[in-house]
Amino acid sequence: MPKLSLQKKNFFVLFTLLLTFALLLVGCGEKTSNSSSSQENDKAEESNTESESSSREITHAMGTTTIEGTPTKIVTLYQGATDVAVAMGIKPVGVVESWAEAPVYNYMKNELDGVAIVGQETQPNLEEIAKLKPDLIIASKVRHEEIYDQLSQIAPTVAHETVFDFKGTAEMMGQAMNQEDKVNELLGDWDTRVADFQAKIKEKLGDKWPFHVSVVNFRADHARIYVTGYAGSILSELGFQGPKNLTDDSLEIVKLTDKESITQMNADVIYMFMENDETVKKTYEDWTNHPLWKELDAVKANQVYQVDEINWNLAGGITSANLMLDDIYDKFELEK
Template sequence: MKRFMKFIILFAFVASMLAGCAKAPEADNTTAEDSNNQVAETEVQDKDAGTDSESAWPRTYVDGLGKEVIIEKEPQRIVVLHFGYTEYLLALDVVPVGVASLSIAQQFETLNQYEELNTIIDVGETVSPNLEKILELQPDLIIAGAGIHDDMRESLKKIAPVVFKKNYGKWDETLQDYAQMLGREEKAEQYIESSKEIISQTYRELEKYSDKTFVFLRPSSKSEFGIVGSEIYSHYHDSQNGFGMNVPENYPESWAEISLEALVEMNPDYIFFQDKEELCRQKVAEMESSSVWNSITAVKEGNIGYLDISLNTGSPLAIRLASEQILEYLK
């Protein structure tokens, strides 16, 4: 249980970086699958584009602690001290040499497409990275977490320049911030535009469910369920810049712990669990004998889906995978 709680604590930090933003949908006949294929073809062509030609070095980056960090040249050996950052780097075709809590990142379905993940070295736990391992990797940039590694700042600075990431709110703003740090502005814009197209196509395909309500849950040790907030994961619910999935009345904007009775009051048409599938199925099995649980519309109609735990990061990779998994379930 302690190990599970530590995992939840780490994901809570990642969840603070979440929100969605995309172009308002416009009618056309392209499916989300077609869009994903087109995006994949474009990104293969861009894969080796490298640093933007207009990028100048050295550059000054203001990090999450408000500190100005001078980055002398394009970083080639980056160590990241939170596994959740890995997705943003790989979206920009940047492969770090070291990642804290790498074993967690290796479980993410968002990262299964990257063979490069096997070349990365684990540098210890997120909350207590191993300084000796970091030093051995001879990094030229360390990306730490504001609010997590603040006390290690001076020690890390002795190894390499250090930047601290903070909550930038929206996924595209966060990606742009990484790009500004790494000189990948053009790559970021391409990725953002293609991601917005996927979001827009997903919205169109989900319009047939406009009269249905959805909730996104996680198992919880404090109450019956943890519920994923509509504002934190706005890419699911925003009708202008997201998938447009309706939520029931009283659905919280932020992460919240809720009782079974509260879920019954919401009475959603669909329930998606977004965590380790084994844990989620175990939770559902525990509820099967409950008449209260079985009174929920989604339960009565068998509308319970399971999404990969990596979607909790809310990264551009997570948003794309969410589109695939949600549409696949609703087929």
């Protein structure tokens, strides 16, 4: 019994504490809020009437959205969209935190100086987004399907199907932001570069082109081959072919947990990236010291390159795609 009454006492102490806390809060008086918001509303209305009031209907992964005029305050909810906005010369009012080099990738650090971070790409903070009073939100269906309705209540929201298709992202954003010319220019430049690369690589390699390529990633407890997705789609656009012995090429990523499957990585050239981490390095050393690794064509031909994880995988935008292409030019010693 004494034990019981002791707990009872604790319980009341806790309760009293909470009650005091609550009373304190109430006592501190309620001021703040109001007033400031109405001014901002007025401003927003002004800018709307100034710009030509062209109303456009945009069809995207989550339906059709009507957008008036040219949005100026945009929030981007995935890395690729942030990259594309910056490439278009627009600084978003809010972005989600980057996967590495947080809060934003170094290659955009200057352009995004002082930008509001609205949480993580997987669970962006809706209250933070609402506070920014954006006039356009760029989202992704795979990440934000369940919050699409709430996002739409904050501002018109367009969503892309994936997070890694930089061309699709750019086209959608061009329409939504009333800047299709700018986007066409960016994509045109990209096409020119792709054509230039293809001409130069054919000249250099002759009959040996097209090369098979593997994009390999080492993790703490396994290794991966990135087949389709962001890097994969860029490499195949450039004319590369996939890994030579891959048994199943329908998967975006092949996860290898056993060193015996190293042969699946076989290709003429291997690009690999990994986190800067001790256990990851250990995996890397284990795998690359395995006899099967030494049998790979790329290893024999001395065509294994370490590349930047951000440009090759985490960014998913048009600037990063160009940086990735720069890398490939450099590794093949081609002139840009």
